[in-house]
Amino acid sequence: MPNDLSIYKRRESEARSYCRSFPTSFNRAKGSEMWDVDGNRYIDFLAGCSSLNYGHNDRDMQAALIEHIQADGITHGLDMHTETKQAFLTAFEDIILKPRNMDYKVMMTGPTGTNAVEAAMKLARKVTGRTNILTFTNGFHGMTMGALAATGNAGKRNGGGMPLAGTTHMPFEGAFGPDVDSLSLIEQMLDNPSSGIDAPAAFLIEPVQGEGGLNAASTEFMQGLARLAKKHGALLIADDIQAGCGRTGTFFSFEEMGIEPDLIPLAKSFSGMGLPFAALLVKPEHDIWKPAEHNGTFRGNTHAFVTARIALEKFWKDDAFSRELAEKSVQLTSGLQAVADEIEGATLKGRGLMQGVDVGGGELAGAICARCFEKGLIIETSGAHDEVVKVLAPLTTSSALLREGLGILLEAVREVNTTKMAAE
Amino acid sequence: MPNDLSIYKRRESEARSYCRSFPTSFNRAKGSEMWDVDGNRYIDFLAGCSSLNYGHNDRDMQAALIEHIQADGITHGLDMHTETKQAFLTAFEDIILKPRNMDYKVMMTGPTGTNAVEAAMKLARKVTGRTNILTFTNGFHGMTMGALAATGNAGKRNGGGMPLAGTTHMPFEGAFGPDVDSLSLIEQMLDNPSSGIDAPAAFLIEPVQGEGGLNAASTEFMQGLARLAKKHGALLIADDIQAGCGRTGTFFSFEEMGIEPDLIPLAKSFSGMGLPFAALLVKPEHDIWKPAEHNGTFRGNTHAFVTARIALEKFWKDDAFSRELAEKSVQLTSGLQAVADEIEGATLKGRGLMQGVDVGGGELAGAICARCFEKGLIIETSGAHDEVVKVLAPLTTSSALLREGLGILLEAVREVNTTKMAAE
Amino acid sequence: MPNDLSIYKRRESEARSYCRSFPTSFNRAKGSEMWDVDGNRYIDFLAGCSSLNYGHNDRDMQAALIEHIQADGITHGLDMHTETKQAFLTAFEDIILKPRNMDYKVMMTGPTGTNAVEAAMKLARKVTGRTNILTFTNGFHGMTMGALAATGNAGKRNGGGMPLAGTTHMPFEGAFGPDVDSLSLIEQMLDNPSSGIDAPAAFLIEPVQGEGGLNAASTEFMQGLARLAKKHGALLIADDIQAGCGRTGTFFSFEEMGIEPDLIPLAKSFSGMGLPFAALLVKPEHDIWKPAEHNGTFRGNTHAFVTARIALEKFWKDDAFSRELAEKSVQLTSGLQAVADEIEGATLKGRGLMQGVDVGGGELAGAICARCFEKGLIIETSGAHDEVVKVLAPLTTSSALLREGLGILLEAVREVNTTKMAAE
Amino acid sequence: MPNDLSIYKRRESEARSYCRSFPTSFNRAKGSEMWDVDGNRYIDFLAGCSSLNYGHNDRDMQAALIEHIQADGITHGLDMHTETKQAFLTAFEDIILKPRNMDYKVMMTGPTGTNAVEAAMKLARKVTGRTNILTFTNGFHGMTMGALAATGNAGKRNGGGMPLAGTTHMPFEGAFGPDVDSLSLIEQMLDNPSSGIDAPAAFLIEPVQGEGGLNAASTEFMQGLARLAKKHGALLIADDIQAGCGRTGTFFSFEEMGIEPDLIPLAKSFSGMGLPFAALLVKPEHDIWKPAEHNGTFRGNTHAFVTARIALEKFWKDDAFSRELAEKSVQLTSGLQAVADEIEGATLKGRGLMQGVDVGGGELAGAICARCFEKGLIIETSGAHDEVVKVLAPLTTSSALLREGLGILLEAVREVNTTKMAAE
Numbered sequence A, B, C, D: 001m002p003n004d005l006s007i008y009k010r011r012e013s014e015a016r017s018y019c020r021s022f023p024t025s026f027n028r029a030k031g032s033e034m035w036d037v038d039g040n041r042y043i044d045f046l047a048g049c050s051s052l053n054y055g056h057n058d059r060d061m062q063a064a065l066i067e068h069i070q071a072d073g074i075t076h077g078l079d080m081h082t083e084t085k086q087a088f089l090t091a092f093e094d095i096i097l098k099p100r101n102m103d104y105k106v107m108m109t110g111p112t113g114t115n116a117v118e119a120a121m122k123l124a125r126k127v128t129g130r131t132n133i134l135t136f137t138n139g140f141h142g143m144t145m146g147a148l149a150a151t152g153n154a155g156k157r158n159g160g161g162m163p164l165a166g167t168t169h170m171p172f173e174g175a176f177g178p179d180v181d182s183l184s185l186i187e188q189m190l191d192n193p194s195s196g197i198d199a200p201a202a203f204l205i206e207p208v209q210g211e212g213g214l215n216a217a218s219t220e221f222m223q224g225l226a227r228l229a230k231k232h233g234a235l236l237i238a239d240d241i242q243a244g245c246g247r248t249g250t251f252f253s254f255e256e257m258g259i260e261p262d263l264i265p266l267a268k269s270f271s272g273m274g275l276p277f278a279a280l281l282v283k284p285e286h287d288i289w290k291p292a293e294h295n296g297t298f299r300g301n302t303h304a305f306v307t308a309r310i311a312l313e314k315f316w317k318d319d320a321f322s323r324e325l326a327e328k329s330v331q332l333t334s335g336l337q338a339v340a341d342e343i344e345g346a347t348l349k350g351r352g353l354m355q356g357v358d359v360g361g362g363e364l365a366g367a368i369c370a371r372c373f374e375k376g377l378i379i380e381t382s383g384a385h386d387e388v389v390k391v392l393a394p395l396t397t398s399s400a401l402l403r404e405g406l407g408i409l410l411e412a413v414r415e416v417n418t419t420k421m422a423a424e
Helices: A006-011 A059-070 A083-100 A113-128 A145-149 A154-158 A182-191 A219-231 A302-315 A320-340 A362-374 A399-423 B006-011 B059-070 B083-100 B113-128 B145-149 B154-158 B182-191 B219-231 B302-315 B320-340 B362-374 B399-423 C006-011 C059-070 C083-100 C113-128 C145-149 C154-158 C182-191 C219-231 C302-315 C320-340 C362-374 C399-423 D006-011 D059-070 D083-100 D113-128 D145-149 D154-158 D182-191 D219-231 D302-315 D320-341 D362-374 D399-423
Strands: A026-030 A033-036 A041-044 A105-108 A132-136 A167-170 A200-205 A235-238 A263-266 A279-282 A347-351 A354-358 A380-382 A388-391 B026-030 B033-036 B041-044 B105-108 B132-136 B167-170 B200-205 B235-238 B263-266 B279-282 B347-351 B354-358 B380-382 B388-391 C026-030 C033-036 C041-044 C105-108 C132-136 C167-170 C200-205 C235-238 C263-266 C279-282 C347-351 C354-358 C380-382 C388-391 D026-030 D033-036 D041-044 D105-108 D132-136 D167-170 D200-205 D235-238 D263-266 D279-282 D347-351 D354-358 D380-382 D388-391
Touching: A006 B083, A006 B105, A026 B083, A041 A399, A059 A302, A059 B059, A083 A302, A083 B006, A083 B026, A105 B006, A113 A132, A113 A145, A113 A200, A113 A235, A113 A263, A113 A279, A113 B113, A113 B145, A145 B113, A145 B145, A167 A182, A167 A200, A167 D167, A182 A219, A200 A219, A219 A235, A320 A347, A320 A354, A320 A388, A320 A399, A362 A380, A362 A388, A362 A399, A388 A399, B041 B399, B059 B302, B083 B302, B113 B132, B113 B145, B113 B200, B113 B235, B113 B263, B113 B279, B167 B182, B167 B200, B167 C167, B182 B219, B200 B219, B219 B235, B320 B347, B320 B354, B320 B388, B320 B399, B362 B380, B362 B388, B362 B399, B388 B399, C006 D083, C006 D105, C026 D083, C041 C399, C059 C302, C059 D059, C083 C302, C083 D006, C083 D026, C105 D006, C113 C132, C113 C145, C113 C200, C113 C235, C113 C263, C113 C279, C113 D113, C113 D145, C145 D113, C145 D145, C167 C182, C167 C200, C182 C219, C200 C219, C219 C235, C320 C347, C320 C354, C320 C388, C320 C399, C362 C380, C362 C388, C362 C399, C388 C399, D041 D399, D059 D302, D083 D302, D105 D113, D113 D132, D113 D145, D113 D200, D113 D235, D113 D263, D113 D279, D167 D182, D167 D200, D182 D219, D200 D219, D219 D235, D320 D347, D320 D354, D320 D388, D320 D399, D362 D380, D362 D388, D362 D399, D388 D399
Parallel strands: A132 A167, A132 A200, A200 A235, A235 A263, B132 B167, B132 B200, B200 B235, B235 B263, C132 C167, C132 C200, C200 C235, C235 C263, D132 D167, D132 D200, D200 D235, D235 D263
Antiparallel strands: A026 A033, A033 A041, A105 A279, A263 A279, A347 A354, A354 A388, A380 A388, B026 B033, B033 B041, B105 B279, B263 B279, B347 B354, B354 B388, B380 B388, C026 C033, C033 C041, C105 C279, C263 C279, C347 C354, C354 C388, C380 C388, D026 D033, D033 D041, D105 D279, D263 D279, D347 D354, D354 D388, D380 D388
């Protein structure tokens, strides 16, 4: 089949987006590389927006999934008991929960991040008898009406077509610059009975904001929120959909912060292989759902149970992977610093394998990413003004490939700078 | 692994539901049959709530999917162009749209029915500049806050934890019994400028209500809604998530009604194999989305593109399958009539391969389904009071298996009747 | 000062309305008559939309109010105890509550009907812990956002500028014509747990709909609502703002229906003299307000306490006034029948001194009222299409004046008919 | 009638409030003094919460009102043209608007502040096509559902019984202490397209917060809001219900700030005599109401037109009154400083004749006010924690009476201090 894209114009909705940045047709992917139908090879620094933390088509996941299919294993089982689900839950308990002394129940939600977030919001309201979810500037939690109300982006919010309800947006750490303590403002608002901020059912926060510009909350900030949540009778919801599953260097992004969120939405890389899968981790005392009170057809994607279990067993049985990630983070920081040094006023954002460069504006960031793509690197922007060039390479990317990709990025920046200067 | 279910109590949320009706652990499925870990065989008259219209693990879909995986085909590609997606869209255009003279664009939404419904509601509001979506008694459209507002079930609605907004519930055909014309009531409400019913952005209706009790709207009713929609400047959204993909005997449930819905949410069996997948069909003139205005990570599940294409090519290239379904519908009606004859006041509900028996109450229906399971038949209830025993067998169920399953159902009804009489 | 109206164009908002129907400047009023600055005399069949049930400037109310002012009686006392308020409450207890065996507490709300309605809606939600107020087609309850949500009129609702929440509109008696039993529809909706109608906090109904077209609910309908409210744990709110204070022939419009509403908003004629005043009658068991939980500066208009007490003492100490009203109702019906006989298809609406003629359309009704004004009669339309010519003469209008006014109306109808025929 | 208050317990709702602070029964009032039925005299430093800026029963207003009543002047005229209304509008134009070069139209709303605020919110939404009204911490705007959403007080908000919509609460000047610039925070929130703060229809602010603790916005802050409103396409609504009508020393509280609010709700003292009356001033270009789009029975209280006109003519024809107020403000500040000096950490709040002392806590402030009442001074608290002792004496209070009242306050503070020390 030729690289003819007319079918998309004719038959796919204008809502499509990433394909506009990467105007080719892909047909093969392995590890951190993708190939298009013309045989061109690309390094993937987007990784399905962090859905492919273990790279494309991990050999072991492929093998297990093929074996499952060949054995007529369950493909779709609603939320019935299946051997596959049992094995996954057992692995999750043994490999993730127990070693971290975490006690959570797994709620299989519809296989989208937004569904897990909606389940969390509904449950927080049910547990507290309150409606107001405190969310944060630049937060991104999903497109369905409940989660959209918790999302900051004006364009996305306008897509709702009617006023969004049930949330109040609080300043994320650093939202007003380094001299204003967001946590203190939030505490003052909550302590003032005439602030107009209704008693919170929950704080809903991404420990590292993926879409919002790689803003990473500090341990102090997260601990402060945990304290405020307790003080005001609210739950703490850590949305680890993009930052979880190892992206920041540990399985959970908040793992070393000494906090225990009440609810934890997971999705994206949770299936290991990029299959649709989402879940909400719930502290047992909050698991007051009635059967089917939040239901859905695809709760639990059985193929994803297969690959998710492999991901846990292969990468998280000991701390080898985490140590590897720590090293790569250093390499990434160093590579991005070189990039930032080329751009006046540029700063580094994020942490772990979730870092980027704030280049100061969306136009420049877009030009850099477009140039990268021409040079064989898939990379995207982030931030309220699309001003951050964001690296979300698979966690399994080899040091060499990481270096190659960062090299392309550096070259692209230099070329864009040259073009810019020529134009001035 | 033994059939030990303790992990579910320990680690899965109380929200789980179907597993309570079918207390065993499944590990294999093919066509219309499932097997548990102890080797027990079950006939599946639930079919993933109509997500497995082509049966479990269709051989051709399995083969194509395995081939795709082995070739390192894209597993997750966000909404980028992929050869796989292109092939799917082309097949959908050729096999479904063109022969039916239908002109729609496909919006890949998050891979859940509720996400496709939310996208439809948002788009209808955007197109009309209005907010009020007219939905129907006993309707079921999903669990996220937008779609939940369009769902009738009180238990599900209460799960929202706060008032739901943006919808008005209208009486479905026959909601007030045979002597009250729902369509006329709706028209009078809309014609009265002081009715308090705000100008509608859309009608959102399931042509056959799956969860609501297999209520099948007539051609007259659907045409009437289409007329009212036009008259009042509203869109018509036909939610074909459960009733579509052949369930009623044709690919779309409304196909022979002479109407052209503006928006058509699809999910459940759209992937062919039970993989998470959903889409919204949009008339081109309404496709006014801005890029990424409704986005999401798993829009387009590439594995599902593979199997969905096979499903189209295998079952819908000509009308053989439809003719087969027409015959099976007759067989199903006849079998269910025999069941209904055993229960005083029982009536048949639904149409096509989406039929059931209203046995008059939820307790009886529940007892029948429980007895069926003991006898090796997986079947569930439906309806506002769970009063309908609902058959959603795979469309590919052989005549013999259909007969066997219906036979179990009949026996179960007789046994329950006997037990009841003994108790009285 | 000349009858120069330019100041209104220059300085009064376009929201002004009644002055457009009656384009002159009034400066004196007594009983059922008004005079403009040019000395023209008008019979008043509008009576401040039923705010002047005892006529303009009742001699005894004038005297009492002047005496109060001259004695430096309290004009504004917030909701402090005043001798005047005490006297009013005592009179209300003795003259209205005790003889009717009614046990209610009086909540002084802001002095507008809409404020009393909002207080009722808030209290019903507080008492039941539910949010959904069931209101009715063609209902009118006020312009502030809570009451506006309970109002049916589309134009008024659009004025809200955003979606209105917290109410569901039910069909008033006869809303779908004589063959459809609204009460039965409502009961079916409430009995169906999947109807999408959330559990009601209250029914909010005008026993006779003033703005909605003089639709008078029957005793059976009101009793049915009372029964449904009890069955479903909802309160019954009888909005007697326009129909109360004698307008239907008894002090409360529902007085002879054998029902006991939980909450009764009163306003309009409650002050006796047309002064701003409103209150909410609350069954003692529902009076769970915390102090100042619903507050406001003008709760309790002390001047109105003076005149309201006179009204009670003068008109309601025995049943003479009610008997007089019964006679006048007969006269009014008879006069309106003569009017209706002139117009093909016209029907009588309403009851007591709250009657009118549905002339079939708003254009005709408007023409009739305009002609009336030219002939010295102030009268207005009502109804979803402004199709009802509505008589709201002061209850104290003499038989002779009533006859004179009805005579003008009859003439006006004939003249309009003649003009119409000439034009055809 | 004896001072028997049992009728209130028996027949007035628990919502009553001020009467609990002042447990006696009043029957006469003149100027700045009130008398109870036992003949006790009280100095009134509450003035109907600023509704009696010209004192109780102003001689000239009494005379004009009595003359109007005796002449059978219109008492209630809906919103028809009346000689009385014409005279009022003309006086308002001549005395208030013209000398200030202000061009506004007067919208007669229901005669409560909350109704004027609701009209403003509705109109701002209509003009801008947006829904979000930005309101402020500690703001108070009314009890009906629209205005309540703009009010900060948690107790009042909870009275709503359901989530409130359509507003976002911003920090008032100084809300986070002197080191955080609220205006800058607001600007940053609005400039950030991902802040989650929807595009504003309006800013709604009290230039001096009456209920919220006498927080007075500076000229810089108000000018900043005016600038932000313009920048972001929003209207500026200055709620001058409590701070207007001379309370701060000029007719409008913002008069010397060089800003031109788009909408100005007025009520409380606008009638001059404490009669229910409210209006919304609207810049002509925003007066896009359709006739009756916001209506109501008591729009325009004709008695209030009479007294309101007298108030304008008597007090505002020249700047003598303003100069007098300036002097009294100095006296008030000085008296309150003496009070503050008695209490550790106490600070002065407010400006003009709207000043008070923040005594640090509600218990102490309550004890002081209670002691004042025992000593013959009516005075109330204000603030989120009721921590401000607030002086709202009539503007016409003589210097001698002001001194006497302040003397009582000082004594009360000393006595409470002594009691406190004794208890420690």
